[in-house]
Amino acid sequence: MRAAAEPMPMPAGTAPQSDWRTLARLAPYLWRYRWRVGAALLMVTGAKLSNVGVPILLKDLVDRMNIKAGDPLALVVVPVGLLLAYGLLRLMTTVFTELRELVFSKATQGATRQVALQTFEHLHSLSLRFHLERQTGGMTRDIERGVRAIEALITYSLYSIIPTLVEVALVLAILGTRFDAGFVWITLAALGAYVVFTVWVTEWRTRFRVEANSADSAAHNHAIDSLLNYETVKYFGNEGFESRRYDESLRRYQRSRLKSQSSLSLLNTGQQLIIGIGLVAMLWRATAGVADGHLSIGDLVMINAFMIQLYIPLNFLGVIYRELKQNLTDLHRMFALMDRPREVADAPGAPELHTNGPVDVSFEHVGFAYESERPILHDVTFSIPAGKTVAVVGPSGSGKSTLARLLYRFYDPCLVPPRSAASHAALPPEGAAADLGRPGAGGGRILIAGQDIRTVTQASVRRAIGIVPQDTVLFNDTIAYNIRYGRPGASDEEVQAVARAARIHDFIVSTPKGYDTMVGERGLKLSGGEKQRVAIARTLLKDPPVLIFDEATSALDSANERAIQAELASAAQGKTTLVIAHRLSTIVDAHQILVMSQGRIVERGTHLELLAAHGAYAQMWAIQRSHQQNPDGDQGAVH
Known part of the structure; x- marks a missing residue:
C-alpha cells in the first residue's frame, strides 16, 4: 500500500x-x-x-x-x-x-x-x-x-x-x-x-x-x-x-x-x-x-x-x-x-504478559535492520536481572535507542525488514498480505520474565514498561493532563506527588494557572528541561516493573540533574531498568554497563571493571572528565 x-x-x-x-x-x-x-x-x-x-x-x-x-x-x-x-x-x-x-x-x-x-x-x-x-x-x-x-x-x-x-x-x-x-x-x-x-x-x-x-x-x-x-x-x-x-x-x-x-x-x-x-x-x-x-x-x-x-x-x-x-x-x-497490514501484530490467541513483582529482561542474539542494506544491531545478547539496572553507552548511531524500540515492540527483531510504504504500495492486496513482516535470519528474541514478547499481547508488554525519552513530545493540553497520561485514572494528589518527585511541582504552582497551564503544540511553551521533568513525572505515575531512561536528564542543568538523578535512582529501586546514557557520571552505579559500537556490544562490566580494562569506556570516561561541562540552562518558560 x-x-x-x-x-x-x-x-x-x-x-x-x-x-x-x-x-x-x-x-x-x-x-x-x-x-x-x-x-x-x-x-x-x-x-x-x-x-x-x-x-x-x-x-x-x-x-x-x-x-x-x-x-x-x-x-x-x-x-x-x-x-x-x-x-x-x-x-x-x-x-x-x-x-x-x-x-x-x-x-x-x-x-x-x-x-x-x-x-x-x-x-x-x-x-x-x-x-x-x-x-x-x-x-x-x-x-x-x-x-x-x-x-x-x-x-x-x-x-x-x-x-x-x-x-x-x-x-x-x-x-x-x-x-x-x-x-x-x-x-x-x-x-x-x-x-x-x-x-x-x-x-x-x-x-x-x-x-x-x-x-x-x-x-x-x-x-x-x-x-x-x-x-x-x-x-x-x-x-x-x-x-x-x-x-x-x-x-x-x-x-x-x-x-x-x-x-x-x-x-x-x-x-x-x-x-x-x-x-x-x-x-x-x-x-x-x-x-x-x-x-x-x-x-x-x-x-x-x-x-x-x-x-x-x-x-x-x-x-x-x-x-x-x-x-x-x-x-x-x-x-x-x-487495509494497511500491521508489521507488528499479536499472535492469534496471544496471552497477557505475566509480571508478578520484579521481572528480568533478556536480549538473545538480537539482530535488526530498518533497511536490509544497513543493519543496525548484530547478535546483541545481554540480560537485566530482576530489580537491577543495566546501562548502555556508546556513540550516536551505535544502536542504543533501537534497543528501547525493540523492547517496546515498536519493531520485531529481524534483519530483513518489511518493504517500505512506497514499495509495498505496488503489491496487489494478496501480495501485500503475504509480505507482512517477512522475518529475517538471525533476528533473535527478547524475553520479559522468561516470555518471548512476540508471543504475548503488545498492550500487556507496553503496560509493563515505562520510558523517559530523550526527545519528549507533549499533548497540546494542560500540564496536569500530560502528567496524568501515565495513568489516566490517577487523583490530583498522586499527580502532584510525582510532580514533586520530578522536581517540577514548584515551577507548576508558580505559573498563573498552575496545573491547568497549557503546554502548547508538542509542549513548545515549556523548556526542554521542563518537558523532560513532565516526562519523568508521568513515568513515575505509571509505576511499571520495567523502566527505560533514554538520556532522561540530557535537557537538565547540572543542579537539577543531580537532584533528579537521586529521584530516578529511588524510583528504580526494585525495578528492572535499562538506562541509555551519554553522561557516564549518571550510570556509575549501574549493575552492568554495556559499551556499544556499530551495533555490537564491544565491552561490558561494572564501572570499575571497565575503567580497569583501559578500553573504549575508559577512553570515553577520560574525555568527559577532561572537558569542563557547560551547565544546561532552562531557557524556555511558560507564556
Missing part, C-alpha cells in the same frame, strides 16, 4: 470493481441498523406514491373543469374532496420525507462514527515504521474526506437514487397502462441516453478528482509541516521559500480543479440536451393525442407534470452520480488506510 499521504488512484480499468468492493465494505456498518433502513425505504415508497398521485389528481381536476365560464355547476363538478385530496398528497410527500430523515439519521451517524473510530484505532495499531513514513496532513485529510464520503453515500443512495428509481418505475407503469407504449419507449430512450452519457463522462472526469485530491493533500501537508516547524522557518528566514512552496501546491490544485470544472460544464450541457429532447418528444406525442381526440387536456397536463417531476430529480441524479464517484474515491482511500 502507499504511504498515507500519497495519492491512491484506482488502477485504470478496475474502477467499477473497486467501487463495488468499497460499497461492500460499507454494507456491514449499515446492517447493524437494518430495521431503520427498512423503515426508511417504506417512507421513501410512501413519499413517491404520494408524489406520483399528485399529477393524477391534477388531471382529474383539469378534466372536470372542462365547462363554460360562470356555469353554476362548477362547484359540483369539482368536489371539495378532490381538492382536499390534492392538498393532502402534497402534504404527505413532505411528511414521509421528513419521517425518513428522522428514522435514518441515527444509522447514518452511527455508521460514520464506527468507520472513523476503526480507522483511528487501526492507525494506532500500525508500526512505528508506518508513522515515520507518513505525512500527517495528507493522512488526516484522507480520513476527513472519507468520513464525509460515508455520509454523502448513504444520503444520496437512500434519499435520491432509490426514490428516483421508485418514481421512474411508477411513472413508467402508469404511462404504459393508461396510454400507449410509445410514451414508455420515449421515456426509456431518454433515460438510457442520459444514464449512458452521464456514466461515460463521469468515468472520464474521475481522474481529475484524483489529481485534485492529491494536490489538495500535498498543499495541506506543506502547510501543516511548515507551521509545525515555525521556529525553524524563522531561524533561517525562509518564509518566502515556504510561501512559494505552498503556492506551487495550490497552483497544482487549481489546475486540477479547473479541469474538473470545465469537464463538468460539458457534462451538464449534454445532460440538459438529452432531457430537452426527451421532454419535447413526450409533449409532441401528447399534443398530437389531444388534437386527435385520443387524449384529454387533463392527460396532457398529467404527462407534462410527470415529465417535470421525473426529469428534475433525474437532473440531480446526474450530479449525485458524479458526487458518488468522487465520494467512492475518497472512501476508497480511507479504506486503503484501514
Whole structure:
C-alpha cells in the first residue's frame, strides 16, 4: 500500500470493481441498523406514491373543469374532496420525507462514527515504521474526506437514487397502462441516453478528482509541516521559500480543479440536451393525442407534470452520480488506510504478559535492520536481572535507542525488514498480505520474565514498561493532563506527588494557572528541561516493573540533574531498568554497563571493571572528565 499521504488512484480499468468492493465494505456498518433502513425505504415508497398521485389528481381536476365560464355547476363538478385530496398528497410527500430523515439519521451517524473510530484505532495499531513514513496532513485529510464520503453515500443512495428509481418505475407503469407504449419507449430512450452519457463522462472526469485530491493533500501537508516547524522557518528566514512552496501546491490544485470544472460544464450541457429532447418528444406525442381526440387536456397536463417531476430529480441524479464517484474515491482511500497490514501484530490467541513483582529482561542474539542494506544491531545478547539496572553507552548511531524500540515492540527483531510504504504500495492486496513482516535470519528474541514478547499481547508488554525519552513530545493540553497520561485514572494528589518527585511541582504552582497551564503544540511553551521533568513525572505515575531512561536528564542543568538523578535512582529501586546514557557520571552505579559500537556490544562490566580494562569506556570516561561541562540552562518558560 502507499504511504498515507500519497495519492491512491484506482488502477485504470478496475474502477467499477473497486467501487463495488468499497460499497461492500460499507454494507456491514449499515446492517447493524437494518430495521431503520427498512423503515426508511417504506417512507421513501410512501413519499413517491404520494408524489406520483399528485399529477393524477391534477388531471382529474383539469378534466372536470372542462365547462363554460360562470356555469353554476362548477362547484359540483369539482368536489371539495378532490381538492382536499390534492392538498393532502402534497402534504404527505413532505411528511414521509421528513419521517425518513428522522428514522435514518441515527444509522447514518452511527455508521460514520464506527468507520472513523476503526480507522483511528487501526492507525494506532500500525508500526512505528508506518508513522515515520507518513505525512500527517495528507493522512488526516484522507480520513476527513472519507468520513464525509460515508455520509454523502448513504444520503444520496437512500434519499435520491432509490426514490428516483421508485418514481421512474411508477411513472413508467402508469404511462404504459393508461396510454400507449410509445410514451414508455420515449421515456426509456431518454433515460438510457442520459444514464449512458452521464456514466461515460463521469468515468472520464474521475481522474481529475484524483489529481485534485492529491494536490489538495500535498498543499495541506506543506502547510501543516511548515507551521509545525515555525521556529525553524524563522531561524533561517525562509518564509518566502515556504510561501512559494505552498503556492506551487495550490497552483497544482487549481489546475486540477479547473479541469474538473470545465469537464463538468460539458457534462451538464449534454445532460440538459438529452432531457430537452426527451421532454419535447413526450409533449409532441401528447399534443398530437389531444388534437386527435385520443387524449384529454387533463392527460396532457398529467404527462407534462410527470415529465417535470421525473426529469428534475433525474437532473440531480446526474450530479449525485458524479458526487458518488468522487465520494467512492475518497472512501476508497480511507479504506486503503484501514487495509494497511500491521508489521507488528499479536499472535492469534496471544496471552497477557505475566509480571508478578520484579521481572528480568533478556536480549538473545538480537539482530535488526530498518533497511536490509544497513543493519543496525548484530547478535546483541545481554540480560537485566530482576530489580537491577543495566546501562548502555556508546556513540550516536551505535544502536542504543533501537534497543528501547525493540523492547517496546515498536519493531520485531529481524534483519530483513518489511518493504517500505512506497514499495509495498505496488503489491496487489494478496501480495501485500503475504509480505507482512517477512522475518529475517538471525533476528533473535527478547524475553520479559522468561516470555518471548512476540508471543504475548503488545498492550500487556507496553503496560509493563515505562520510558523517559530523550526527545519528549507533549499533548497540546494542560500540564496536569500530560502528567496524568501515565495513568489516566490517577487523583490530583498522586499527580502532584510525582510532580514533586520530578522536581517540577514548584515551577507548576508558580505559573498563573498552575496545573491547568497549557503546554502548547508538542509542549513548545515549556523548556526542554521542563518537558523532560513532565516526562519523568508521568513515568513515575505509571509505576511499571520495567523502566527505560533514554538520556532522561540530557535537557537538565547540572543542579537539577543531580537532584533528579537521586529521584530516578529511588524510583528504580526494585525495578528492572535499562538506562541509555551519554553522561557516564549518571550510570556509575549501574549493575552492568554495556559499551556499544556499530551495533555490537564491544565491552561490558561494572564501572570499575571497565575503567580497569583501559578500553573504549575508559577512553570515553577520560574525555568527559577532561572537558569542563557547560551547565544546561532552562531557557524556555511558560507564556
